Amino acid sequence: MSTPVYLTLEEVVRRYRNQVSEGTLRNWRSHRIGPSFIKIGKAVLYPLEEGAD
Template sequence: MTEPLYLTPEEVSERFRRAISTGTLANWRAMRVGPAFVKIGKSIVYPVADLNQWANQQTVRCRATRSTQREGT
């Protein structure tokens, strides 16, 4: 089964395990922050490619601790 090109706000919430509510998505749209979206009439959809890119930008990279650095040397 192929992945859809667009997701509804409800599907976006499901995709992120409800860590992002549809209300949060609505607030982000109003503030023009968060993932890119497309508005067609009254319908809002999120391009999956843009969701993937946005999610990758949210990755937090941790630096190694000193004890981990010593073990590697």
């Protein structure tokens, strides 16, 4: 079983080639839509497997 890989907020924005802004991702999180994420302290991380689509 492999260790899951997570992306930071900035990495997700780059992965989507700036088509989705940090603000949009924050808004989606508050409305519980968009890519899944986890919070560890203040850090928000997105699983790579789901963020790749």
